[in-house]
Amino acid sequence: MKLVGIAGSVADHSYNRMLLKFIANHFSDTVDLEILDINDVPMFNQSDDQTDSEPIAYLTRKISQADGVIIATPEHNHTLTASLKSVIEWLSFNVHPFSDKPVMIVGASYYDQGSSRAQLMLRQILESPGVNAIVMPGNEFLLADVKQAFDENDNLKDANTVKFLGSTLDKFVKFVRVINMLNEPQPTSAEDEDLTASSKIDTTVEGVDMGADDWVEQAAKKVNAVEGDTYVKLDRGLLTVDQLNAFLNSMPIELTYADSNNQFIYYNHMLPADKMLAPRTPAQAGDPMSMVHPARAVKHVKEVIHMLRTGQRDEIKMPVPGNGPDKYILHAYRAMRDSENKYLGINEYVEDLMPMIKWYLAKTGQKLVDDPDAVTGASAEAADASTGASSADEQAVAPATTPTTPETDASTGASEDEEEPTSVASAEPTSASTETAADSEPDDVTGASEDE
Amino acid sequence: MNKYIALVGTNSDKSTNRELLQFMKRHYADQADIEVVEIKGLPVFNKPDNMKVPDAALAIADKIDQSDGVIISTPEYDHSVPAALMNALEWLSYGIHPFVDKPVMITGSSYGALGSSRAQGHLRIILDSPELRARIMPSSEFLLDHSLQAFDDDGNLLDQDKLSKLDGLFADFQTFVGLAKQLNHATSINRQEASDYSWDKQ
Numbered sequence: 001m002k003l004v005g006i007a008g009s010v011a012d013h014s015y016n017r018m019l020l021k022f023i024a025n026h027f028s029d030t031v032d033l034e035i036l037d038i039n040d041v042p043m044f045n046q047s048d049d050q051t052d053s054e055p056i057a058y059l060t061r062k063i064s065q066a067d068g069v070i071i072a073t074p075e076h077n078h079t080l081t082a083s084l085k086s087v088i089e090w091l092s093f094n095v096h097p098f099s100d101k102p103v104m105i106v107g108a109s110y111y112d113q114g115s116s117r118a119q120l121m122l123r124q125i126l127e128s129p130g131v132n133a134i135v136m137p138g139n140e141f142l143l144a145d146v147k148q149a150f151d152e153n154d155n156l157k158d159a160n161t162v163k164f165l166g167s168t169l170d171k172f173v174k175f176v177r178v179i180n181m182l183n184e185p186q187p188t189s190a191e192d193e194d195l196t197a198s199s200k201i202d203t204t205v206e207g208v209d210m211g212a213d214d215w216v217e218q219a220a221k222k223v224n225a226v227e228g229d230t231y232v233k234l235d236r237g238l239l240t241v242d243q244l245n246a247f248l249n250s251m252p253i254e255l256t257y258a259d260s261n262n263q264f265i266y267y268n269h270m271l272p273a274d275k276m277l278a279p280r281t282p283a284q285a286g287d288p289m290s291m292v293h294p295a296r297a298v299k300h301v302k303e304v305i306h307m308l309r310t311g312q313r314d315e316i317k318m319p320v321p322g323n324g325p326d327k328y329i330l331h332a333y334r335a336m337r338d339s340e341n342k343y344l345g346i347n348e349y350v351e352d353l354m355p356m357i358k359w360y361l362a363k364t365g366q367k368l369v370d371d372p373d374a375v376t377g378a379s380a381e382a383a384d385a386s387t388g389a390s391s392a393d394e395q396a397v398a399p400a401t402t403p404t405t406p407e408t409d410a411s412t413g414a415s416e417d418e419e420e421p422t423s424v425a426s427a428e429p430t431s432a433s434t435e436t437a438a439d440s441e442p443d444d445v446t447g448a449s450e451d452e
Numbered sequence: 453m454n455k456y457i458a459l460v461g462t463n464s465d466k467s468t469n470r471e472l473l474q475f476m477k478r479h480y481a482d483q484a485d486i487e488v489v490e491i492k493g494l495p496v497f498n499k500p501d502n503m504k505v506p507d508a509a510l511a512i513a514d515k516i517d518q519s520d521g522v523i524i525s526t527p528e529y530d531h532s533v534p535a536a537l538m539n540a541l542e543w544l545s546y547g548i549h550p551f552v553d554k555p556v557m558i559t560g561s562s563y564g565a566l567g568s569s570r571a572q573g574h575l576r577i578i579l580d581s582p583e584l585r586a587r588i589m590p591s592s593e594f595l596l597d598h599s600l601q602a603f604d605d606d607g608n609l610l611d612q613d614k615l616s617k618l619d620g621l622f623a624d625f626q627t628f629v630g631l632a633k634q635l636n637h638a639t640s641i642n643r644q645e646a647s648d649y650s651w652d653k654q
Contacts, residue, residue, distance in 0.1 A: 011499040043496050044535050047465035076497075078581035079532075079574065082539030083496050089529050121532065121574065128531035 001173055001340065004066040005035045006059075008073040008084030008122075015108045015146040016072035018154050023070065023106075026155070026162065027169055033070065036062055043082075044089035051094045059087065063097040065202060067340075068176040069133070071126075073107045075118035085125070092130035099132040102179040104172040106165075108143035116142055136175045139168045177340060184342070190306035195298060197263040197288035204261055208286075215286025252351065254278055259345040262289040262305065277320075277329050278350045308335035309343045328353040454520040454629055455485045459512075461526035461560070461575075463492035463536040468561045468599035469525035475607055476523070476559075480622055486523070489515060497542040509543035516550035521629045522586070525559045528571035533578065545583035549646045553639045555632040556586045557625045559594040559618075561602070567595025582649045585642050587635070589628045592621050 005024065007017035017035065024033040040055040050056060063069060073080050091097055105122055107115030119140060126133040141164070143149055143156075151157050156165070197210060205219040212218060219225075226232065229240045239247065248255065249270040254277055257266035264287050273279035284292055293301050307313045313335070320329040329352050336344040361367055458473040470488070477486040494508055505513075516522055526533055544550055558575055560568030572593060579586040594617065596602055602610060609615045 009499070010496060012501065041496075043463065043494070043539060044529075045463045045492075047463075076542050077538070077545060077578045077583055079538065079578050081497065082535045082542055083498070085530075085532070085538055086496065086535035089535050092530055117577065121577075124570075125530045125532050130530050 001031050001067050001176060002065070003031050003033045003068050003070055003176075004062050005033050005070045005072065006038060006084070006087070007035065008038075008071060008081050008118075010039050010081075010083045014074070015110075015143075015150070016074050016106075018150060019106060019108050019143060019146075019156075020070065020072050022150075022154060022156055023165070023169065027166060030166075030169055030173060034062070034066075038083060038087050041083070041087050041090065044086040044093070046093065049094060051090060056090050056095075060091065060095045060097045063091070063101065066101070067180060068102040068104070068172065069098070070104045070106060070172070071122065073105065073115055073118045073122050075107065075109050075115040078117045080118045080122050080125075084122075088125060088131060092128075092132075096130070096132065098126065100179070100183050101133050102172070102176040103133045103135045104139075104168070104175075105135060106141040106143070106168075108146040108149070110146055111144065116140070134179050136172055139171055141165060141168050180340075180342075190299075190303040193262065193302040193305050193309075195262050195288060195290035195293070195301065197261045197290075199261060201259065201261045203259065204263070210263060210286050210288050211291055212286065213283035216282070219286060254280075254350040256280065256348040256350075257345060258289060258305075258348065260309070260343050263287070264289060264292055276350075277352060278331065304333055305346065308333060308346055311335070311343075326354055328357070453483070453485055454626065455518070456487070456521050456523055457512075457515050457519045458486050458488045458523040458525070459537075459540070460488060460490050461524055461537040462534050463490075464527075467527065468563075468596070468602065469527050469559075471603055471607055472559060472561050472596060472599070472609075473523065473525050475603065475609060476618070476622070479608075483622075483626065487515065487519075491536055491540040494536075494540055494543055497539050497546070499546070503547045505543055505546055505548060509540070510548070512540070513544055513548050513550040516544070516554060519554075521555035521557065521625065521632075522551070523557045523559065523625075524575065525561065526568055526571045526575050527560065528562055528566070528568040531570045532574045533571045537575075538578065541578055541584065545581075545646070547647075549583075549585075549643055551579065551584045551586040552643045552646050553585065553587050553632070553636070555625070555629045556588045557592070557621070557628075558588065559596070561596035561599035563598065563600055565597050567597035567599075569593070569595055583646060585646050587632050589625055592624060594618055594621050 005020040007014050007020050009016050020033070020035050023031075024035060027033075036059060038055075038059065041059070042050055042053070042055075051060075071084070073084060076082075088098075103126055105119050105126075107119050109115040109118075119142070123135050125131060126135050143161070149156055149158070149161070156162050197204075200206065205222050208215060208218045208222055220227070227241045229242060231238055231240055232244060234244075248268040251268060251270075254270075255266075255268045256264065256278075258264050264284060266285060267280045269280075269282060273281045280292075289301065289305075290298070304316055307316065315332060315334045318331045318333075320331065323329055329350065331348065331350050334347045334349070336347050338344055357368075458477065460467060460470045460473060462469060473486070473488045477488055480486060489512055491512070495506055524537070526537055529535070541551075556579055558572050560572050562568045572595070576588055578584065579588050596614065602614070604610055609618070
């Protein structure tokens with residue numbers, strides 16, 4: 001979790017800054033805390049707007065990108081410092097980076113009050129409409145008698161104080177997760193999925209036309225993207241961009257990345273479009289999803305995205321029917337999530353399963369035998385549905401005609417179907433052929449699919 | 453005739469709080485000598501180790517020292533006193549103590565309906581702190597709401613009810629200042645305590 005810390009003092013020596021540094025070092029396993037500098041921020045003046053000046057733009061950027069903020073406030077004259085108040089005034093004037101941002105207040109002071117009045121006032125200020133931060137309730141951390149509180153290595157001496165600080169921080173981590181979950185734009189139904197990618201996520205490159213043929217070049221320039229022999233640190237390893245490209249382009253599968261804003265931002269460009277199982281062209285990278293799908297596919301695409309985004313499914317598999325006995329092309333859509341379980345987008349991978357199946361049969365001396373009861377309808381149905389089916393969007397249509405889930409037998413198929421109208425996701429031919437073999441009747445399945 | 457320092461609680465070029473204080477200066481010219489003083493241009497308070505207070509702040513402190521009382525008119529930013537006014541009060545209590553036992557009247561104006569009520573409450577808490585120890589006039593509040601419409605072209609208050617209230621409060625302040633001059637038995641101790649109050653590293 002990425003947090004930023006602001007010490008409410010511009011004095012050379014500040015115990016509040018020391019407290020933040022201690023949190024950053026001692027609890028580095030819990031949070032990644034970056035301490036921000038407010039020293040160069042000018043006094044707020046509404047008739048001399050300096051919102052765009054470097055010190056204020058820096059704070060705006062850092063706070064906007066952080067998951068949460070910790071403010072450590074001293075107390076001057078029964079209140080917070082003018083320097084901290086000035087920062088908050090700039091950040092509630094023409095920009096509002098604190099809006100909906102989870103904030104934890106801590107404070108250290110020389111006297112036994114431990115900045116209690118300043119914390120209370122700071123809380124009221126942060127919750128005023130122009131600032132609109134979300135301050136964690138309760139859990140006051142007041143560090144009194146600071147002169148005696150730290151040892152010579154700037155560590156807090158008292159074990160109980162450290163323990164209390166740790167438990168407060170743990171609560172804040174949970175608080176940040178909950179608040180940011182509330183803030184997340186969460187389409188409440190599949191129809192709300194915005195395939196035009198018109199909203200914006202942290203990684204969206206602004207000021208570049210998503211539909212431009214050279215979106216990759218334009219966007220790369222905008223963000224100073226690295227390339228060539230520059231190293232990129234990965235989990236787990238270290239590669240240059242060239243090595244990373246060679247690696248991804250040698251995968252035996254076609255990979256596509258669509259981000260959580262429904263923008264298609266990457267595919268492993270190893271073949272020309274006409275040689276691909278699911279053709280993509282270099283000019284398509286960067287396109288909003290609406291541009292790479294025909295109108296008739298939109299409904300099903302939205303349903304797939306929505307199920308992955310909301311966690312109803314982690315992966316959705318769709319076979320491309322109608323390729324004859326020597327080809328079995330599978331499109332799989334896998335939700336990507338970060339360590340906080342936040343949805344990052346879709347990893348779509350496309351592969352032809354038949355070469356692997358044939359290899360396996362040859363190696364083990366087996367052969368395929370027809371099992372008429374197990375056919376899932378998808379293959380029969382898809383023959384007409386997918387004549388030109390070679391891109392993912394069209395696949396979203398064809399498999400949608402197969403409401404069979406692994407657990408579904410023919411007799412309960414209909415009711416399942418009603419409970420889960422988004423059954424576009426349920427075509428899992430491999431498991432279906434094993435698990436529904438006993439009960440599934442091709443006619444039932446086909447009938448259901450015609451209803452759709 | 454009493455001499456008052458009227459502090460404009462903002463550094464903004466355009467301020468209805470400044471207009472209010474300028475109006476009071478003219479309107480009460482036969483009762484008191486009011487000097488409108490700006491807080492603009494003070495550096496950001498950074499608690500320098502050498503205790504050096506900027507000359508501009510020392511000049512304001514000097515004026516307050518020589519006055520019979522202070523009128524502060526505050527706007528409200530983010531439900532509280534503007535940073536610029538907080539900053540001035542930090543300098544005016546850093547090793548110097550012009551506010552100790554000094555009678556203070558608080559006024560405030562706002563564009564909206566609330567007339568800076570929260571900021572005035574905040575300012576009372578600040579002025580009551582051990583470093584400042586001002587003698588704030590109790591049970592009085594002058595809130596000028598919708599201040600952009602409050603003055604005519606000559607800068608006079610339009611609303612007669614508001615004006616009567618201000619007249620009454622100002623007369624009370626004159627009385628309060630006279631009374632405060634007699635409440636002087638602990639002044640030297642208060643001054644000592646304020647200067648003993650440590651601004652140690654916070």
